[in-house]
Amino acid sequence: MKKRLLIFGAMISMGLGFNACSSDDPVDPNDDNPGQTPEVPETPAAPGALNLADYNNGSGIMMQAFYWDVEPRHQWWTTIDEKIAGWADAGVNRIWIPPASKGQSGGYSMGYDPSDYFDLGEYMQHGTLPTRFGTREELGDLINTAHANNIEVIADIVLNHNSGGGLEWNPYREKDTWTLFDEEHGNASGKFNRNYENFYPNSTSQYDDGSLFYEETNLDHNQEYVQNWLWKADYSVANYYKNEVGFDGWRFDYVLGFEPWVVKEWMDAVGGYAVAELWDGNPNVLEDYIEETGIAVFDFATFYKLDEALDRNDDLTILERHMVWQNYPEKAVTFTANHDTEKDPNEHNNISVENKMKAYAFILTHPGYPTIFYLDYENQNFQEDLKQLMLINNSLATGDVEILYVDNDEYVMKRSGDGTNPGLILYINNSSNTKRRNITTGWNNKKIMDYTYQTSYSPVTGDNGGVSIEAPGNSYSVYSIME
Known part of the structure; x- marks a missing residue:
């Protein structure tokens, strides 16, 4: 046809x-x-x-600068620091790094089990001073290197499920819960101490966000205390990360776990670049979130259509269908892989190795803001071809889209x-x-x-x-x- x-x-x-x-x-x-x-x-x-x-179109590319369970432990910030200049030469203008704060798993944590938002590798807790990725000083060096190469650094922010606190009696659940976060229990910084009153349910709210993770330690974002510590006050996590640590923007993890107004208020308070992980292949759902929050989303609609077209159905006509970049090119962060999709190669949430470069050819020539996955870039079978596609993205990939055949x-x-x-x-x-x-x-x-x-x-x-x-x-x- x-x-x-x-x-x-x-x-x-x-x-x-x-x-x-x-x-x-x-x-x-x-x-x-x-x-x-x-x-x-x-x-x-x-x-x-x-x-x-000679044809710089101003597009830019984001590098996801990690994969699941990165190695070597405690050396990741220095590992990627050495790659920054090369990424800049290849056309990268932002890097997304994993959650930088101390998690319950200490030196083994990938940061998605946040315990102390203000411990970026400087307090001895959960069995380690550095995070899995390194020390606070090494993080600062990485950010300085990125800025010297005109690259912004995007912080991965986990705003709902907490982990690693102490055990306390919770009258709202009528049992002991791990909801006590203070200097002795998973919050050595002493900043943003929490107890059962700050998680659902509590004396002021019975709201259930339907979170799949650590439901007993889901923060209540309706509380002024929580809002102040996360984004409103001068001493908040957001202001500390932006004004003192030097982050330039945010990747909001698992936004299904809290309401869109939380992101909007955060952005109104501190600004910066932002993209949400809303894991949904329905482009209408993703576009509604863009309209509600004003921030970008990872274009899971494009990811799944590439998976279907190249792998599952072997049918490129699927690439004619609705994707977020068609209506919101400036807010669609396109990708072919991330730390979750590549975590288990036996799962169906990934694009096969043999089709990966065709998927990259698609996202690096179409509208949207493309993301390169660290392990793909480091794959010597891909790297030179990826560099050329990245160059094309930042030069010739401009103007209206016309599907010729x-x-x-x-x-x-x-x-x-x-x-x-x-x-x-x-x-x-x-x-x-x-x-x-x-x-x-x-x-x-x-x-x-x-x-x-x-x-x-x-x-x-x-x-x-x-x-x-x-x-x-x-x-x-x-x-x-x-x-």
């Missing part, structure tokens, strides 16, 4: 016709006339290529460019054979090339912009004009 979609932000319309055809048979690289349109013989791709550094195996998308920026054409091939597709580019009488170097096939467009482009089997290409 031949389809053509034109997307202007939220608008999708059917429009002008064109000729597009390809063969399901393997392409002979020596065949100058595949399909219906005569082509120029293949030439080396690199000579005459645009200098992509899509079927089960092929997806061809055009970015229109802007002003002197020529834009690009992405070609994903999910079949095992090299394919060529005849399209209309909008570039008249121009020699074009694949800027990802997956293929050296470099044709010239016709008077009407028509041309045949190529993508290797189980791969992708990203075409644009040459000088």
